[in-house]
Amino acid sequence: MARHDASELAHRLGREAEAVCKHYLSNGHRAGRYWVVGNAQNSPGRSMFVRLTGPESGKGAAGKYTDAATGEHGDLLDIIRESCGLVDFKDVAEEARSFLSLPRHEPDPAPKPRSGTAPTGSPEAARRLFAMAQPISRTVVETHLRKRAITALHDTGSLRFHPRCYYRPEGGGPTETWPAMIAAVTDLGGIQTGAHRTWLLPDGSEKAPVETPRRAMGNLLGHGVRFGMAQDVLAAGEGIETVLSARSGLPNMPMLAALSAAHLAAILFPTTLRRLYIVRDSDPAGDGARDSLVERARSVGIEAVVLSSMLGDFNEDLRQLGIDALRAALRVQVAPEDVDRFLAA
Incomplete structure (x- = not known):
């Protein structure tokens, strides 16, 4: 149109x-x-x-x-x-x-979805979008993450690349297409319940110049974008790039991106979880999510440990201070028994 x-x-x-x-x-x-x-x-x-x-x-x-x-x-x-x-x-x-063109006095019954289609924004639509995308290796997504100094890209099967993902402006106007990073949101059993889209410039240098370059769809509450499968230890934060940046210094630790402060506060805990690291964002919303999550975890006997960045967030630490400084800062924040287990050498 x-x-x-x-x-x-x-x-x-x-x-x-x-x-x-x-x-x-x-x-x-x-x-x-x-x-x-x-x-x-x-x-x-x-x-x-x-x-x-x-x-x-x-x-x-x-x-x-x-x-x-x-x-x-x-x-x-x-x-x-x-x-x-x-x-x-x-x-x-x-x-x-x-x-x-219909007469206003006799509106027809609400139409049913067409056979073979899924309502936009539904978990089924999210699964179809993710299935249409491709692995991120040697794509614009990998370029974008590496430009953000994120190079620890193992166990990132939850991320994919879509070369022409629809973007609908919120205030109306024509539909646009941009390359996009598509992230699968999954529940504790690994079932996909939603998807998160990050629209990018074609060269991967920055996010696309649209009003809302990040949007989620499907059922998100309690779930998240997972990197590795958690057993007794899990690190959880808000944004994908923030979590992947912390993971650069803790490459063996399972992590989860909840996609927002409100969703971070509401993540569901694996029954085997004993220690939860909270990758904190330095803002009021992040503080609120941290406090709520700490209280929830401790109420069910899970140890909660807050990981704080030195600058605005962990990606800023990684880009401006470098991997060695990030690793050193994380070393003194994680539990001593987790240093050898999860921290990079």
Whole structure:
């Protein structure tokens, strides 16, 4: 879709926001100025709010939605895409045009996902995206990580490369494609429940110049991106690059990236876990996650040890101070019995 086409369709749908919601989100209901439903896949519930009135564009525009459970937000074109299980944005545009030609007084029942498709944002869609990607060796992803001084790339099967991953601007506009790092989010049993996308420049030098270069999909709560399988010891942090940087100095320690401070605080513990290292981010959200995770771990008899960076985060330590300084800083923070077991020589 051209930018003008997408914007015009979004504006027209916004003028009919309540009719759109009745049609595609039939399991919801109107509550004041909002349509309330479980999610954009039309599940029953009350966590997603679609604004029914407001300007055509900008803050507070009619048709904009927020899912309080996941933090996801978008517009009515996104709702059409997700409720219908569409992948190609050409199909989204055709569906929107078809809807706009329907009489307003008799909206059709909410359409069911097409056979063979998975609702966008669902765990199944996350699994399909990961399956479509390729190993990171000799790709833009490996280039990007090495430019961040991350060279310990063993046991990174949870990371893959997608050469042309769709990016949908949150404020509307044409769909873009960028290279992306795709990370599998898995549960304690190794079952994939979600995926995390990091869009990159084609040369891997930086993240793509988009508003939100990182986005997650699927079921994340309690799970994470895993590097190695944890038994009695695990290190957990927020971001993938932060965790991989700490892993450069502790190459034999199983680690997990929870993808956000809130999700870090809620990770599930393996039944065999006895010691948890918390790879701390130096900010208020990181402090809150640390405190909550320490309390949860200790309440079930797991020793909690906080690993603190010297600078802003562990990747900054790695890039600016070097691997030897990072290794020395970690050596004095890990338990003595874990030095020989997990620390690089």
